[in-house]
Amino acid sequence: MKHILMIATGGTIACRQQGRGLAPSLTGEELLEFLPEIRNICRVVVENPLSIDSTDMTAEDRMKIATTVWQNYDRYDGFVVAHGTDTLSYTAAFLYHVLKNLNKPVILTGSQLPMGVEDSDAERNLLDAFRVASAGYVGVAAVLHGKVIRGNHVVKVHTTDMDAFQSIGAPLAGTVDDEGNVRLNIVPLLGGEPRFVDQVDPKIVLMKLVPDLDPSIFDFLSRYPKVIIEGFGSGGIPTRLEKVVQKLIMSGTKVYLTSQCIEGETNLHKYEVGRRAEAMGAISLGHRTTEDALAAIMCGEL
Known part of the structure; x- marks a missing residue:
C-alpha cells in the first residue's frame, strides 16, 4: 500500500462559516475524518504548512508547498x-516548473463547496x-471532478460549477469514474534526475490589452523587469501602442505576448501587427496558458 503525504493549505475544501463568510479552519487531519474509505486506498501522513484562502497565496507560500514536497x-x-x-x-503550474523530473506523483485538489456540506464535491x-x-x-497534476489534468495545463473556467476546470492545450492526462x-x-516519461528549483523571481506584471488602453500605463510598467501582455x-501590439x-x-524590460483566447496559441507570424511586435523584441508565449507562462518565467525558463 502506497505511503502518501497530504499537504493541507486551507482553501474552500477546509472552510467553515466564520461570521464574515467562509474561511479555512479544518486541518488536514480533520479533512481525513470525512474519508473512512482512505484506509483502503493508501496510508496517509498529514502536514499543515498553511491554512489560508487561496486568494492570499503568494510565490513564497507556493515555495513552502514545493519545499515540503522536496524535503520529504x-x-x-x-x-x-x-x-x-x-x-x-x-x-499547479508553479510546482510543475519548480519540481523538475519527478518520478513520483504530486496531486493537487480542492473543492467548490466545503467538506461535509450538502452536495459538496470535496469528499x-x-x-x-x-x-x-x-x-x-x-509528475504534477490536478484531480478535480473526475479529471486528471497535467500541472502546466490546468485552468479554472467557472466560478461555481462543480466541473470548474479544463485541460487547456492538451488532452486529459486521465480520468476517475464514479466508482473510483x-x-x-498519459504517464509522463522520466527526463533525468529529480531536481528542485530553489530560486524564483515573482517580479512579473501581467497586463490585459483593451481596445482603448491609455499608452501612459507603459511608463509605469518600465519599473518591472518582465511584463506579459495578454493581447487579442x-x-x-496595436499600432498606436507600438x-x-x-x-x-x-x-530593459522583457515583454512577452500571449492571447486572451482560452484555446489555441499565440502566433506572431500570422499578421503584420504580430511580425512588427516580434521585430521590436517581443517574445511569443506560444501555446502556454497564462499560469504556465508565469511559472516558467518566474523559474527563469523564458
Missing part, C-alpha cells in the same frame, strides 16, 4: 496537496486525488 521526497511514494480552487491552477475530489497518487501517475477507477491516458487573438512598447523593451 524520499520518504513517501507520493503527495496530495489540498488547495483552494481559485488559484489552484497557478500553484470525491480528495479521495480521487489519493487514488491517482496511488495509481502510478508521475483510475484510468491514466493570435497576438500582436512606440511605447518598443520604448519599454529598449529600457
Whole structure:
C-alpha cells in the first residue's frame, strides 16, 4: 500500500462559516475524518504548512508547498496537496516548473463547496486525488471532478460549477469514474534526475490589452523587469501602442505576448501587427496558458 503525504493549505475544501463568510479552519487531519474509505486506498501522513484562502497565496507560500514536497521526497511514494480552487491552477503550474523530473506523483485538489456540506464535491475530489497518487501517475497534476489534468495545463473556467476546470492545450492526462477507477491516458516519461528549483523571481506584471488602453500605463510598467501582455487573438501590439512598447523593451524590460483566447496559441507570424511586435523584441508565449507562462518565467525558463 502506497505511503502518501497530504499537504493541507486551507482553501474552500477546509472552510467553515466564520461570521464574515467562509474561511479555512479544518486541518488536514480533520479533512481525513470525512474519508473512512482512505484506509483502503493508501496510508496517509498529514502536514499543515498553511491554512489560508487561496486568494492570499503568494510565490513564497507556493515555495513552502514545493519545499515540503522536496524535503520529504524520499520518504513517501507520493503527495496530495489540498488547495483552494481559485488559484489552484497557478500553484499547479508553479510546482510543475519548480519540481523538475519527478518520478513520483504530486496531486493537487480542492473543492467548490466545503467538506461535509450538502452536495459538496470535496469528499470525491480528495479521495480521487489519493487514488491517482496511488495509481502510478508521475509528475504534477490536478484531480478535480473526475479529471486528471497535467500541472502546466490546468485552468479554472467557472466560478461555481462543480466541473470548474479544463485541460487547456492538451488532452486529459486521465480520468476517475464514479466508482473510483483510475484510468491514466498519459504517464509522463522520466527526463533525468529529480531536481528542485530553489530560486524564483515573482517580479512579473501581467497586463490585459483593451481596445482603448491609455499608452501612459507603459511608463509605469518600465519599473518591472518582465511584463506579459495578454493581447487579442493570435497576438500582436496595436499600432498606436507600438512606440511605447518598443520604448519599454529598449529600457530593459522583457515583454512577452500571449492571447486572451482560452484555446489555441499565440502566433506572431500570422499578421503584420504580430511580425512588427516580434521585430521590436517581443517574445511569443506560444501555446502556454497564462499560469504556465508565469511559472516558467518566474523559474527563469523564458
